[in-house]
Amino acid sequence: MNLSEVESKYKQLKDAISGRKGVPELFEYVEKLGYKTAPASRIYHGSFNGGLLYHSVSVTETLLRLRKVLLREEMLRHVSGESCILIGLTHDVGKLGTEGRPYYVPKWNSGYTTNENNNRPVYLDHAVRSVMIVTQFVKLKTWEVQAIVGHDGQYISANKEMAQKETPLTLLLHFADCWSAFQVEATYNIPNEEWMNEEKSDSSNRRPEGDNSGSIQSKGS
Numbered sequence: 659m660n661l662s663e664v665e666s667k668y669k670q671l672k673d674a675i676s677g678r679k680g681v682p683e684l685f686e687y688v689e690k691l692g693y694k695t696a697p698a699s700r701i702y703h704g705s706f707n708g709g710l711l712y713h714s715v716s717v718t719e720t721l722l723r724l725r726k727v728l729l730r731e732e733m734l735r736h737v738s739g740e741s742c743i744l745i746g747l748t749h750d751v752g753k754l755g756t757e758g759r760p761y762y763v764p765k766w767n768s769g770y771t772t773n774e775n776n777n778r779p780v781y782l783d784h785a786v787r788s789v790m791i792v793t794q795f796v797k798l799k800t801w802e803v804q805a806i807v808g809h810d811g812q813y814i815s816a817n818k819e820m821a822q823k824e825t826p827l828t829l830l831l832h833f834a835d836c837w838s839a840f841q842v843e844a845t846y847n848i849p850n851e852e853w854m855n856e857e858k859s860d861s862s863n864r865r866p867e868g869d870n871s872g873s874i875q876s877k878g879s
């Protein structure tokens with residue numbers, strides 16, 4: 659997905675939920691905060707100009723796909739496509755900081771760092787800040803709040819209390835977030851190569867076909 663595809667997918671997704679009260683005003687506000695130009699992280703995934711938009715669109719698409727594949731028919735109306743788009747696009751808007759106080763700032767040489775200047779935003783976990791920003795414009799349902807607050811799952815200790823109390827939406831968002839960040843957008847390592855190489859060395863240790871020595875059949879017979 660190149661950045662212009664991302665931009666047009668974002669527009670489609672945003673338009674699809676524009677009937678919900680406060681949504682157009684919410685996106686107008688986050689765009690003013692830098693939603694289309696901010697990075698998604700310092701060095702991990704989406705660490706580039708526009709990375710947050712890329713990540714948000716990518717997570718939303720993964721989330722919609724997971725919803726379709728994993729949820730039983732009767733669950734689909736409880737986990738609406740509208741909720742998935744809204745929380746997929748906004749779960750990380752807390753990474754924008756506040757007006758004039760960005761969460762990430764460019765590093766002197768290249769890349770980004772968290773804003774440690776005297777105009778840094780008051781500390782809040784970014785997921786909590788996302789909820790704060792969204793609820794300034796849109797009334798969220800309780801399970802939408804849980805999904806945004808808990809989207810990092812058990813990777814962060816603050817979510818410990820939520821363990822095994824997650825709603826389906828929270829679990830789907832968490833997995834979509836991990837999948838997009840680690841598999842679609844990761845720039846910091848290539849974990850796939852590690853296990854693929856292991857697989858290769860495993861198969862070189864396999865016995866040639868027809869060699870039954872050591873199999874259950876030959877045991878004790």
Ligand SMILES: [Fe+2]
Nearest residue numbers: 749750784809
């Ligand atoms: Fe996040």
Ligand SMILES: [Fe+2]
Nearest residue numbers: 713749750835
């Ligand atoms: Fe995320």
